[in-house]
Amino acid sequence: MASTSITDNPALADVQAAPSAADLQARDDRIRRRESLLRIAVPTIVIAGLLLLWEVLVRVNNVPHYIIPAPSLILTTLVDNWDTLSGALWFTVKLTLLALVAAIVGGVLLAIAFALFKWVEIGLFPIAVILQVTPIIAIAPLILIYVSSTTAALLLCAWIVAFFPILSNTVIGLKSADSNLRDLFQLYRASPWQLFRHLLVPSALPYFMAGLKIAGGLSLIGAVVAEFTAGTAGRETGLASRILESSFRTEIPMMFAALLLVSLLGIVIFLVFAALSRAVLGHWHESEMKRER
Template structure:
């Protein structure tokens, strides 16, 4: 007698499995608990909105003031994105230059460190004065200063961490500098570069907001920092928190997008992007 064929267990689609994974569920649950506790604490203690608004009021304010906040959000994101692109291109170029000459690296790397250690709040007014005819360019330069160093530092480390045995193998096969860079050093340094890029993504957004605070630009070219300043001056604290929520969500979105890019480029060959079953 023939036995009936066993039914194969139905598997969930890939997108639903990713949404139900611990990497997504764990932070979502923690976030909901924090927001719930925040809302309950505000309501039970009768904290006035001008001191600390609850999450529900912040979301209501965000929905109400969205037409005014959206243009400011777009201005801030344009500054951050432009600065990130400039930092990526210039950082990668400088890193390759450093990796090709130890003399150049020893001579100029301290000045890259100098950009990182200089408080952007202190130099932003000077940059804005120097580029007074182009406020957007001044804000981009300020954000670029903040985002530049992590890319240089991580990429130089990656390019210099190439396996010496593989470098010697390329030399034995008479590979020139360009071939060694293209086929060995750049692939070896790619994970380090992407790690620096994820850091610089958030720093570019921070640099853009700080530069906007210093510049204090208004009108149609005002960013979210200006909206925060004006809301604070007028004691519109829920609106100030709504602008902060937009900045936070944008930062998370930048990090998630760059993490997805990193995973897409490394998933087939690098250990950091390969999932291992416990």
């Protein structure tokens, strides 16, 4: 009786050629590492190329620095004036974070009240919408008139801008809990606290994190716009004041240096909250889970 080898039987050959779980995991790890590298390398190359093109065009065409400075001059100005700019940066950071914390606390508490008490939502939600749709640059002068402290007025302006995304997203999340799961909780006679803790909060968390990423950038925008409107000057002021002062003195490199710090601060805020969202949701929610390819 002739023996049958593995290579003579196509079915056995396919079984033999099938990759193991370790091989599949190694392949997925390689794919993820390559994607992570590309996500960093590609934007870096594009930005570096644009900056190099900017530098070359300014130097070749001998563009005066008071029209548009070269990136190298902006970096030099940033280093030379770091003592002044660092204080302004720290003031803007404090104002932005305080406004964001106030928006989180107020938005989440009010969203819970909206979700649990219908009449609270009916009475107060239109007011929140009015504050959101009214441009902050139109409200800021009034706030600066009625609030004696300039810092408190700036904080209030930034809070108004950052408040609504937290409120709106959290309310939607609290109301998005699966109705079948609600019925299941009622079937097992869950207490209101158990329903809130184990169903409503997990349902609202992805929406809250999305609102947080939006509110982080808006709080910075609100702080900068409010300071522009206030036109404040002095040591205890932020980056917007440095930009205004530089424009009055026609110090264009200084303006670009302050603007660079504002942009970098906004990028850092977004990256921090994006990483926080991955840490909170990455192990259980589809929006942040890594899908195998």
